[in-house]
Amino acid sequence: MAMALPLAYASSVVNPFEAGRLSFSTKATKHKKHIYQFRKVTKVLAYYGLANPPYKLDALEPYMSRRTLELHWGNIHRGYVDSLNKQLANSPLYGCTMEELIKTTFNNGNPLPEYNNAAEVWNHDFFWESMQPNGGRLPWGGVLDQIEKDFGSFSNFRDEFVHSAMMLFGSGWVWLVLKTNERRLSIVRTSNAVCPLVWGDIPIISLDMWEHAYYLDYKVF
Amino acid sequence: MALRTLFSKKAFTTASGFRPIAAGDRCFLRQARGLTVAALPDLAYDYGALEPAISGEIMRLHHQKHHQAYVTNYNNALEQLETAMAKGDASAVVRLQSAIKFNGGGHINHSIFWKNLKPVNEGGGEPPHSTLGWAIDTDFCSLEALVQKMNAEGAALQGSGWWLALDKGSKKLSVETTANQDPLVSKGANLVPLLGIDVWEHAYYLQYKNVRPDYLKNIWKVINWKYASEVFDEETA
Secondary structure (H helix, E strand, O other): HHHHHHHHHHOOOHHHHHHHHHOOOOOOOOHHHHHHHHHOOOOOOOOOOOOOOHHHHHOOOOOHHHHHHHHHHHHHHHHHHHHHHHOOOOOOOOOHHHHHHHHHHHHOOOOOOHHHHHHHHHHHHHHHHHHHOOOOOOOHHHHHHHHHHHHHHHHHHHHHHHHHHHOOOOOOOEEEEEEEOOEEEEEEEEEOOOOHHOOEEEEEEEEEEEEEHHHHOOOOO | HHHHHOOOOOOOOOOOOOOOOOOOOOEEEEEEEEEEEEEEOOOOOOOOOOOOOOOOHHHHHHHHHHHHHOOOOOOOHHHHHHHHHHHOOHHHHHHOOOHHHHHHHHHHHHHHHHHHHHHHHHOOOOOOOHHHHHHHHHHHHHHHHHHHHHHHHHHHOOOOOOEEEEEEEOOOOOOEEEEEEOEEEEEEOOEEEEEEEEEOOHHHHHHOOOOOOHHHHHHHHHHHHHHHHHHHHHHHH
16 A cells, blocks of 8 residues: 555646555554655645546647647646646645636635746646537527526627627736626626636636737737 | 928927927927827937837837827827816716726826837937936946846846836836736825836737747837936936
8 A cells, every 4th residue: 555655646636535545554563664755755745637638639730830839738728737847846726626726726816826837727728628520500598598698699708708808908918707606697808817717607618819829820809 | 391391291299208398399299279288299219219118019009009099099088088077977977987097197107108119220329327317326236237127127027017117206117017007196195107028918928928938038229218317317306
């Protein structure tokens, strides 16, 4: 069992309670040496991996080029994951899903140093999911009903969404969220890395308006 | 002379940029419809003159598209402000403030930025001497230390912003960062910008991709310390 511990470093989030159980389950007298070795190397780390987008990197052409995705996902998104893991190596934060980590590190508006990287990792994961090859069709079912209820029509919603994106000053994101308190859809702009999860709202789709998201393909918008 | 200036690609700028408006100048302001509006200033060098530190493509887009957009939107906002003020529409006046701050700030910042850059064969990258040089040594120990500090702060800046360095308020130099297009005065009314570096992604992405530290390392080769010195001397006189 002690041998299983190194694997905990490698991939997904480590459950600290399991790690604790591992150490106590070892017979003290017989495996004292193992315990000491175990205790020496025991340091529970949170470690997050870079998820692949749910499509090949050229699947969004001609709207978003393979080159953009190679850089955006392969360099920038990966960079946030690596930076986050580096920060977490010296941090007491562990055992969290990414959503929990974001809310914890947002710290009610006084963000901890890990917030920016954590939020950007999640934001980009969500962004890839917000797009699909051969997409651009109309939504259907409950989402369309709610859009029509809250915006009048899908094209009204799209115009408002685009307008909101054009009004963003600086780097940031545009979101369609379901506001949990008001129980309605709303278009929200956030700056830099801010994510609507921190306010308890539910993102439906997002759009990355940082310049790196579109500059290679569209230059100036 | 004035006609040649009007049609030449280079701007008729003096070193400090502080002088009264004269006929034939392609400078900061122009009178139109009774409202003083902003105009896109010319560069004092060709778009490709700063290569390889900054590519000609970036300079062209940055100047002709980005800066021009700030000028256009700033002028639009000013017109709307004038109308709102005439009508006494207070909420419209307040609502326009963020657009004025963003686009006006963008215009101010970029106008300084073009003067902060100079081709290598015209003195770009030459370190500062005399007054500014001594001030840098006093406040930062050395030019290398200043460059290192500025690079660190510029790389660390989240999102878009400016890294407007060397402010002189209480006769001391300091390195400040501002977010988005906030001009330096938004951090302190006594701060005078000497040297600014645009760290928005549009300033380097086409050439350096997301490796902002490389951009910051290379831009020093085309920094125009002469302009910074002149502003410094004028303010400390």
